[in-house]
Amino acid sequence: MPKPLSVSFDTLNTKLNDCAVVLIDQDGKLPSRAKKLDKASDGHLTRVLEAAGFEGKAKSSVDVLALPKSDAKRIIAIGLGKVADMTRPDWMLVGGYIAGLLASRKVKAATLISEVASGDAEPHEIAADLAAGAQLRCYTFSKYRTEAKNDEKRPDVLEKLTILTDDVGDAESAFVETGAVAEGMMLARDLVNEPANALGPIEFAKRCAQLSDLGVDVEIFDADQLEDMRFHSLLAVAQGSARPARVAIMKWNGAKSKRAKPVCFIGKGVVFDTGGISMKPASGMEDMKGDMGGAACVTGLMHALAKRKASVNAVGLVGLVENMPSDRAMRPGDIIQSRSGKTIEVLNTDAEGRLVLADLLYYAEETFSPKFMINLATLTGAIIIALGKENAGLFSNDDTLAQRLTAAGETTGEKVWRMPLGAAYDKMLDTPNADMKNIGGRAGGSITAAQFLQRFVTDVPWAHLDVAGVAMASKKTDISQTWASGWGVRLLNELVASHYE
Secondary structure (H helix, E strand, O other): OOOOOEEEEEOOOOOOOOEEEEEEOOOOOOOHHHHHHHHHOOOHHHHHHHHOOOOOOOOOEEEEEOOOOOOOOEEEEEEOOOHHHOOHHHHHHHHHHHHHHHHHOOOOEEEEEOOOOEOOEOHHHHHHHHHHHHHHHOOOOOOOOOHHHOHHHOOOOOOEEEEEOOOHHHHHHHHHHHHHHHHHHHHHHHHHHOOOOOOOHHHHHHHHHHHHHHOOEEEEEOHHHHHHOOOHHHHHHHOOOOOOOEEEEEEEEOOOOOOOOOEEEEEEEEEEEOOOOOOOOOOOHHHHHHOOHHHHHHHHHHHHHHHOOOOOEEEEEEEEEEEOOOOOOOOOOOEEEOOOOOEEEOOOOOOOHHHHHHHHHHHHHHHHOOOOEEEEEOOOOHHHHHHOOOOEEEEEOOHHHHHHHHHHHHHHOOOEEEOOOOHHHHHOOOEOOEOEEOOOOOOOHHHHHHHHHHOOOOOOOEEEEEOOOOOEOOOOEOOEOOOEOOOOHHHHHHHHHHHOO
8 A cells, every 4th residue: 555645844934845835815915935935036926926817716726837046846826715714624625635736746745835824723723634635635545456556656646745834833733633533534445445355344343453552442242242242133134144243342431531421433334235135236236345334434433533532432333244145144024133122024134234233222322321322324325315425314313412413514524414203204114023124115215214223222312324425436525536435534523522522
């Protein structure tokens, strides 16, 4: 794998690299370091920008080559648009855009002069967000490419970015958090991008165990232990595969009081989903290597919380299974029991993620008595039909938790849209043959899936995030250019930082 982009911070009077980037507001005024460059060149920089008709519009740029009396052989002026309206997610996107622009010009190392401020962020925060955005833009997944095609051999890979700012210490401190979150997102991307033949339940659990290096307490339960713990619903999904199930529990104890109730995050980790006996169509089935996007987000989040030493007690649980058809696989019409004791009539084996989450939700509430539980799952195609790839579906039994998640989505740009729950939808899960069935019919499919999960939550604030449209095959942005987005790590880190530390 290529090394991640190296970022560092230095003072505004630091010598420039061969390539330097200057950020300019739509008012067109040069920042102080650029003014010095302009003065030293007898106004050459200003004349070039004027000749190019540069007005500082967002994502406009001008290359100035061989500026007289400058350390840099190339100066790239990049327009920001109206800085006063920019938020912290906007600055991260700017960092990604800059990294993409530099890579397109085959620049290996560059200096970014950051002398900007907005109402939403301090200069040192902007510098840190620019750095994180650049790192995320430069993320690639190429470990299975042959040497001739490996990204390390490509000329269009930015390797080093030095950000000049007036407060290096504060920028470095801010990057402790933003950099940790970026690392968590890239870990989640790695997991989702991995092919299923390389990342089964056992391999995924080992990746979770590596978080112990950051001080996370990790416990892995194997199939025999899960049987003893009555995880019958989860194991029913796994029974068709030769690869045994695992459950990983990751605990970060960062609160001042170790007795403080934890916040709890739960992820669906179906490492590959054929649909089981109710098999999916062949076309597009390869995407089901990403059906563990919820578990990947939880793992990335736990990395971020531990790396930045969050002042919170947090628990992450992931249920890791593979859904395969075989002579051992569960069949449509089977009735299975969950850890809660409730019975489930399986009418469609492709509605399997909810069976995994049912046992995890019940176990988490029973074991940890958390402040809240949030589960993430690439659960339904119906949510993509409803919300496309712009929002994750949010279902919750608690208005405060839902409002906080919505606000965190607006702050980070990882947006959620609240969907309804109600008795009429819940009734669609009733069956005369068991306590419930695992599907409610075609209408309201994402809602009845959430209603199913709610049946395994008793007395704790809970939210379900259906991330099928945002965790995999996600749309390209200035900070996400790969198939996997790492969606949710920023959202949930913001929720924790704003309300639970």
